[in-house]
Amino acid sequence: MTRIAERRASIGQRDAGVQELEAALGGFKSSGDLDTAASVAEEIVRLAPTVLKYHQKRVEFAFRASARMRL
Numbered sequence: 001m002t003r004i005a006e007r008r009a010s011i012g013q014r015d016a017g018v019q020e021l022e023a024a025l026g027g028f029k030s031s032g033d034l035d036t037a038a039s040v041a042e043e044i045v046r047l048a049p050t051v052l053k054y055h056q057k058r059v060e061f062a063f064r065a066s067a068r069m070r071l
């Protein structure tokens with residue numbers, strides 16, 4: 001999933017890569033896999049660092065997973 005998003009970003013399709021990661025994020029969140037969801041949120045922030053909602057997602061997952069170091 002990350003490789004596809006990175007590939008899209010490298011060929012100028014950053015928004016498409018972010019959309020793919022958002023879909024993956026939703027799936028991991030729905031399944032309760034907060035660690036992977038947090039990792040995906042980190043990747044999205046790397047691709048779209050100025051979008052506040054992705055930073056908020058990082059905080060949400062860190063809080064829900066009781067990951068104080070991430071907070």
